[in-house]
Amino acid sequence: MRSATIKELLSSKDLLQEITIKGWVRTFRSNRFIALNDGSTLNTIQCVVDFEKFDEDVLKKVNTGAALKITGTLVESQGRGQSVEIQVSNLEVLGIADPEEYPIQPKKHSLEFLREKAHLRIRTNTFAAIMRVRSTLSFAIHNYFRENGFNYFHAPIITGSDAEGAGEMFRVTTLDEKNPPLNEDGSVNYKEDFFGKETNLTVSGQLEAEAYAMALGKVYTFGPTFRAENSNTSRHLAEFWMIEPEMAFFDLDANMDLAEDFIKNVITYTLTHCQEDLEFLEKRLFDEEKSKPQAQRSDMPLIEKLKFVVDNNFKRVSYTEAIEILKNCKPNKKKQFKYPIKEWGTDLQSEHERFLVEKHFKCPVILFDYPAKIKAFYMRLNEDGKTVRAMDILFPGIGEIVGGSQREERLDILKQKIKDLGIDEKELWWYLDLRKFGTAEHSGFGLGFERLVLFATGMGNIRDVIPFPRTPQNAEF
Ligand code: 4AD
Ligand code: MG
Structure with a gap:
């Protein structure tokens, strides 16, 4: 039998x-x-x-x-x-x-109701379909890198460095919170902590991946990352999975080419291997959207939207060009942006990003060459002395899905940047070593895995595409 x-x-x-x-x-x-x-x-x-x-x-x-x-x-x-x-x-x-x-x-249960039952919701067709797509996408990701000569590298989860210099980090400590050992000046004595210094959960494996790229050539990490930003949105998690490739001898153009090819490849794989689940999710979305006003409905069915992304070039636009578009546009006959763009140098809000992708270009957009002031310290300074070789990929319905850059490989310029930002050089001694010994042009990016799953499944809330979401006030399971 x-x-x-x-x-x-x-x-x-x-x-x-x-x-x-x-x-x-x-x-x-x-x-x-x-x-x-x-x-x-x-x-x-x-x-x-x-x-x-x-x-x-x-x-x-x-x-x-x-x-x-x-x-x-x-x-x-x-x-x-x-x-x-x-x-x-x-x-x-x-x-x-x-x-x-x-x-x-x-019977039909609301997504909000099911979120409260994260341990049982996977027994519904919707969540089972999402999680099979998620699993297939992860396989496709490993497959892509393996076929393209990358080594899978495991970045540490507990770290002493802050890769992004932005957003709050989750502190890791074994000290007694109520009664920590103190220095003579009254500050907490972290020398007595488990690692003998302040440590956090990683916000990105990038800095460590750079060390590995400078020896293995092409590497990628695919692991959990943590951000204690208190943003209660449908696009942010406190614990999310990030895919971070890092490549020696790649400039920003090669980095953008790779990112675009990679995203198209994993979506194609999922279209072929998850047809049944995607058809189900498309129908679910269609039924859900019937109750929405016309203007809020997506203009393409899910599978058509995925094929559109695969079949069309992403539009590459510099930050400066984007600002010109945004300064001169009327996003909506009646309404202005909540944060109108007044001058070059301001950071883009998600309303601007979504306008560029959904209303102006109507396709995925790669924005590059951002002002140095609004980007992280490790990005390569352009000849103009005010922009850096950064790129963000923006997707319809999602906004930013990828953030990446060509890295600053010149020791003197990197040291100056670190100094200007008031970061203690000693904290980054090992990172600076990479520029002292055999430095070379290199680049990489980070793709937020849950944002990719959101896009592939047509779901609207990031809490519904990760098994047990971690968001403010929410770590029940
Ligand atoms: O743009 P970010 O902050 O870039 C980095 O961390 C770089 N160190 C990556 C690199 O170059 N290796 O984050 C990368 C991506 C974002 O584009 C977004 O998709 C996702 O990670 N992301 C989040 N996803 C869910 N919840 C959050 N709180 C996220 N923060 C970033
Ligand atoms: Mg970013």
Whole structure:
């Protein structure tokens, strides 16, 4: 007797075989038809029970959510919408789910309701589809880098350096918060802390990845990163996964080429390998949008939108050109931007980014050569002395999905930058070593994995594309 997944059985041509499957009940109709799902696919397999042959007490336990072991014969289905079904000969309830208590009933639950049940929401079609897409995307990412000669590098999670110099970091300490050891001047004595210094959870693996790129050539990290920014938005998490490639001998143009090719490649992979789940998510989005005013609906169905990104060049625009567009535009007949762009040098808000992508260029945009003042210390200074070789990739419906740059490889200029920003050079001694010994042009970028999953699934809130979201006031699970 063979044990198979529902995905395998649904495409099986091998009828009349006796099989055993295990899964969870989605619905049980007319005391006769069990729709069983095991997570291997979006679909359920219909299991037909002859209720006269089974104990009433057993059938009473066949409720939505219960775990079953079913043995039976695979036969051609008489019903519509499925090719095969199982004639059940034996049925065992492995685990009950009391309908009075089990929250995931066969009806429409709001995403907000399901967020409160993050441990159970994966049992719905929507979340199972999202998480299969997420898993496929991660595989595609590793696959892409492997095929392109990159080594996978593991950046440390606990670190003594602040890569971005922006946003709050999560402190890691073993000191007694209420009664920490103090220095003579009353400040906390971190020498007595576990690592003998102040440490944090990493905000980015970039600085360490640079060290590895300067030996292995092309490397990438793909791991969790942490930011204690108190921004309660649908695009920010306190713990998110970032993909950070770093390449020796790459300038900014090569970096942009790689980023574009990489994103197109992983989306293509997902279009081929997650067709069923994407079709389901597209329909879900369509149903959800029916209730919205026309202006807020997306103009393209999900799969068409993904294909559009794959088939069209990203528009490359300098920050200076973007500012000219934004200064002169009327985003909306009635409304101005909340933060109108007055002068060159101001940082872009998400309303500006979204205007450029969604209204002006109507395609993904790569903005490059930002003012040095609004970007991190490690970005390479341009000849004009005021812009840096930075690039951000902006996506429709998402905003910034990638942030990257060519790195400053000249020791003297980097040292000056560090000094100007008031950063203690001693903190970055090892980073400066990379410029002292065999320095070379190099570049890299960071892609926010959840923002990519948001785009690929058409979901609207980042909390719905990571298994257990970490946001302010929210670490229940
Ligand atoms: O632009 P960021 O801050 O860039 C860096 O950290 C660089 N060190 C990366 C590099 O060059 N290796 O972050 C990169 C990306 C953003 O574009 C965004 O997609 C995502 O990470 N991101 C977040 N995603 C979810 N929640 C947050 N709080 C995020 N902050 C950044
Ligand atoms: Mg950024």
